[in-house]
Amino acid sequence: MATDARIVLVTVPAVSDEEKEKVGEQLARTLVEERLAACVNRVPNLMSTYRWQGKVETAIEELLLIKTTARHVKRLTARVKELHPYDVPEVLVLTVASGLDAYLNWVRESCG
DSSP, X not given: OOOSEEEEEEEEEOSSOHHHHTHHHHHHHHHHHTTSOSEEEEEEEEEEEEEETTEEEEEEXXXXXXXXXXXXXXXXXXXXXXXXXXXXOOOEEEEOOOOOHHHXXXXXXXHO
């Protein structure tokens, strides 16, 4: 039985450009401050290989694991699109099948 909790996967650039280095931190802080997410884990040094505009590319990125609720997914996705530097940001929403009740309640309360 699934819960109303969701994990949203978002990759952001992790390059030497000072502004882009802050993308993960700024996005995480904004989503939590705006109560669209309860928590955002940032996983650095993710090596991504993908096809973009007809070419195979490789980039070092940061993976954001965003904990939220089903009710907040639409607004969270819109906010990510608004703040993200990529033309087509990765936004994948995963349903949480189960979890510790106290943690799932905390996610709900934190997203208020």
